[in-house]
Amino acid sequence: MLTPTEKIWHNGRFIAWDEARIHVLSHVVSYGTSVFEGIRCYETPTGPSIFRLREHIRRMLDSAKIYRMEIPYSLEELAEAMVELVRINKMRSCYIRPIALRGYGEMGVYSLKNPVEVFVACWEWGKYLGEEALAQGVDVCVSSWNRMAPNTLPALAKAGANYMNSQLIKMEAVANGYAEGIALDVSGYVSEGSGENIYVVRDGKIYTPPLGASVLPGITRATVIQLAEDLGIPLIETLVPREMLYIADEVFFSGTAAEITPIRSIDKIVIGQGRRGPVAEKLQHEFFAIIEGRKPDRHGWLTPVPVAEPSQAR
Numbered sequence: 001m002l003t004p005t006e007k008i009w010h011n012g013r014f015i016a017w018d019e020a021r022i023h024v025l026s027h028v029v030s031y032g033t034s035v036f037e038g039i040r041c042y043e044t045p046t047g048p049s050i051f052r053l054r055e056h057i058r059r060m061l062d063s064a065k066i067y068r069m070e071i072p073y074s075l076e077e078l079a080e081a082m083v084e085l086v087r088i089n090k091m092r093s094c095y096i097r098p099i100a101l102r103g104y105g106e107m108g109v110y111s112l113k114n115p116v117e118v119f120v121a122c123w124e125w126g127k128y129l130g131e132e133a134l135a136q137g138v139d140v141c142v143s144s145w146n147r148m149a150p151n152t153l154p155a156l157a158k159a160g161a162n163y164m165n166s167q168l169i170k171m172e173a174v175a176n177g178y179a180e181g182i183a184l185d186v187s188g189y190v191s192e193g194s195g196e197n198i199y200v201v202r203d204g205k206i207y208t209p210p211l212g213a214s215v216l217p218g219i220t221r222a223t224v225i226q227l228a229e230d231l232g233i234p235l236i237e238t239l240v241p242r243e244m245l246y247i248a249d250e251v252f253f254s255g256t257a258a259e260i261t262p263i264r265s266i267d268k269i270v271i272g273q274g275r276r277g278p279v280a281e282k283l284q285h286e287f288f289a290i291i292e293g294r295k296p297d298r299h300g301w302l303t304p305v306p307v308a309e310p311s312q313a314r
């Protein structure tokens, strides 16, 4: 259960958590008209640091543009709002959720007359696929649900409505006793998990589906691509046939919430040695060393949050 924090940012103001409400007839409720982000802030020795903040906000602005939604705040203004939110909520680490939605006004599918409202909340969010997942790996299935066809709901947009598809994938997986489901695209190639990008390792090379395979352009995906390059591990963006999953040496997920999570079985077929493999482990080590401030932030991925004065009560 979500533990409330003190404040939520709404259209330029900080309001109380319980006051962050919308009307039931807001456009978003009937028609799913929202774009959003999920961003993690990690505790480092020099204070909380937000991971790839600008890249996340840029993707949110891109998502809004695809849906002709004008967000009345610049990237810099939104970045500042998020840093300030983490600071005034006195979070050491947290998950940040900015949401832009079409609000109350007209009814009917046409949304451009409805006001755009922007909220940013943050809260503490633990391990997405369970405590053991990062070290042990998870058991997953291939979903009977496909990811959206490219000319239906655009996968490059992180839009609320896309998550109805994700929910079908996730609910089916959990109902059948799996931690997560992997969706194929409409051509039958591997796409992604309900909330994660996916990678296959074979003979020391990493393969991941290209953006054309109905995947979200993950910020963690971009991070994995960069870290693989840094570590000298070849990574190829290419169509991945389903059966390549089963014969892989390793398969793993990436995502803001899931971080880098190994997969130990798919459809009850053991992957590799049935536990976290060396490639996933190397990437995890590098990833966590950077985000936890144990290694230099050589790519400029961290935005520090100034720590609130302990004596200043709000």
Ligand code: PPE
Residues within 6 Å of the ligand: 037, 038, 039, 166, 192, 193, 194, 195, 196, 197, 215, 216, 217, 218, 219, 220, 221, 254, 255, 256, 257, 258
């Ligand atoms: N694919 C999908 C469909 C997706 O939702 C995510 C993030 C990713 C890939 C990875 O993207 P990125 O976080 O930028 O590396 N999923 C978010 C949603 C979690 C949720 O349940 O809500 C997340 O990881 O924050």
